[in-house]
Amino acid sequence: MSELRAKPSPFLNVLDGFPQDTPPLWMMRQAGRYLPEYREVRAKAGDFLTLCYTPELAAEVTLQPIRRFGFDAAIIFSDILVVPHAMGMNVRFEAGEGPRLDPITDRAGLEALRLLLDPAKVQPVYEAINKVSAQLSRETALIGFCGAPWTVATYMIAGRGTDDQGPARMMALRDPDLFQALIDRLVDASIAHLGAQIDAGADAVQIFDSWAGVLDPASFDRWCLRPLRRIVTALRASHRNARIIAFPKGASLEAMERLAHLPLNGIGLDWTVDRTAARERLVDKVAVQGNLDPLRLIAGGAQLEEEILSIRNDFEGTRHIFNLGHGIKPETPLAHVEKLVEKVREKL
Numbered sequence: 001m002s003e004l005r006a007k008p009s010p011f012l013n014v015l016d017g018f019p020q021d022t023p024p025l026w027m028m029r030q031a032g033r034y035l036p037e038y039r040e041v042r043a044k045a046g047d048f049l050t051l052c053y054t055p056e057l058a059a060e061v062t063l064q065p066i067r068r069f070g071f072d073a074a075i076i077f078s079d080i081l082v083v084p085h086a087m088g089m090n091v092r093f094e095a096g097e098g099p100r101l102d103p104i105t106d107r108a109g110l111e112a113l114r115l116l117l118d119p120a121k122v123q124p125v126y127e128a129i130n131k132v133s134a135q136l137s138r139e140t141a142l143i144g145f146c147g148a149p150w151t152v153a154t155y156m157i158a159g160r161g162t163d164d165q166g167p168a169r170m171m172a173l174r175d176p177d178l179f180q181a182l183i184d185r186l187v188d189a190s191i192a193h194l195g196a197q198i199d200a201g202a203d204a205v206q207i208f209d210s211w212a213g214v215l216d217p218a219s220f221d222r223w224c225l226r227p228l229r230r231i232v233t234a235l236r237a238s239h240r241n242a243r244i245i246a247f248p249k250g251a252s253l254e255a256m257e258r259l260a261h262l263p264l265n266g267i268g269l270d271w272t273v274d275r276t277a278a279r280e281r282l283v284d285k286v287a288v289q290g291n292l293d294p295l296r297l298i299a300g301g302a303q304l305e306e307e308i309l310s311i312r313n314d315f316e317g318t319r320h321i322f323n324l325g326h327g328i329k330p331e332t333p334l335a336h337v338e339k340l341v342e343k344v345r346e347k348l
């Protein structure tokens with residue numbers, strides 16, 4: 001497998017099963033508001049979705065953190081809510097308020113969704129991937145992504161972000177057939193969207209299950225694990241060299257252990273995960289990615305350097321990709337990101 005690889009990329013090496021002396025590094029939400037150059041392009045684009053759907057601009061902001069920090073992977077600038085938008089839902093991003101959708105509450109709302117993703121919405125994403133892929137050096141990998149069906153469904157049902165995903169959990173309990181039908185649609189849409197991103201030049205894909213942590217174990221199996229298994233199995237059948245990372249934020253170690261039995265290349269860990277336990281129970285099956293608390297990166301100082309070292313030591317010699325435990329926050333000082341890059345790449 002390794003001799004066929006087009007890219008001598010540390011990030012891809014780890015996903016392919018080879019630990020590196022210093023862990024490859026990227027950050028979730030690395031293209032974003034903590035960067036002045038992002039804020040400039042964002043202001044020029046006006047609307048967040050316009051930025052997502054303009055390939056030149058999306059490609060530009062994808063490359064900004066690579067130019068500034070030399071991360072080992074770029075992640076295409078887009079959003080998990082592009083999928084419901086391309087299924088025909090009305091999606092808006094209101095300044096300072098987060099996403100708003102017209103919620104799906106019944107069968108008629110589900111039936112109104114498109115079966116095939118609207119090319120006018122998804123083609124610009126693939127075009128942006130194509131552009132970025134042409135501009136990256138061979139050492140820097142490109143990541144495509146989507147939201148996991150469960151997480152995307154929570155926004156489609158509530159019409160917005162909520163604290164405990166009550167509306168989606170309630171629909172799953174009151175009308176499991178309707179909820180299953182929505183998940184089925186999202187499974188198909190995710191397979192199509194991830195496959196097309198790989199075709200356009202993504203070297204790996206990440207599936208963000210940001211709300212995996214609010215479900216009881218049986219519901220996790222039904223609404224997170226099973227849909228992910230279908231996506232991963234289909235993607236492997238259509239794209240033999242697909243590299244797939246799942247990020248089940250908030251999931252228990254037991255739940256992640258069950259996930260690790262899927263044919264995944266990597267699992268993302270949030271900052272609450274006990275690394276010793278993760279090392280014992282996950283690293284023989286998959287690469288692990290994480291797991292610095294984004295607040296530590298804001299606070300900086302000695303605790304930041306100590307935690308970076310502790311993460312490196314805890315995963316030394318394993319297939320480890322250094323990342324945050326969730327997205328970087330807008331108020332993060334650039335100097336702290338510079339410190340992170342220095343400390344992650346320092347020889348131990």
Ligand code: CP3
Binds near residue numbers: 030032097161
């Ligand atoms: O990681 C990257 O740099 C790539 C781009 C990316 C964005 N969103 C850009 C974005 C990725 C991978 C996402 C994923 C995403 N989007 C998730 C899963 C990861 C997570 O954070 O849990 C979720 C739940 C969403 C939905 C979403 N998009 C929300 C809830 C919000 C509002 C909150 C916020 O951070 O503002 C967004 C908007 C969004 N997506 C922004 C960015 C850079 C900020 C919008 C802006 O620039 O005005």
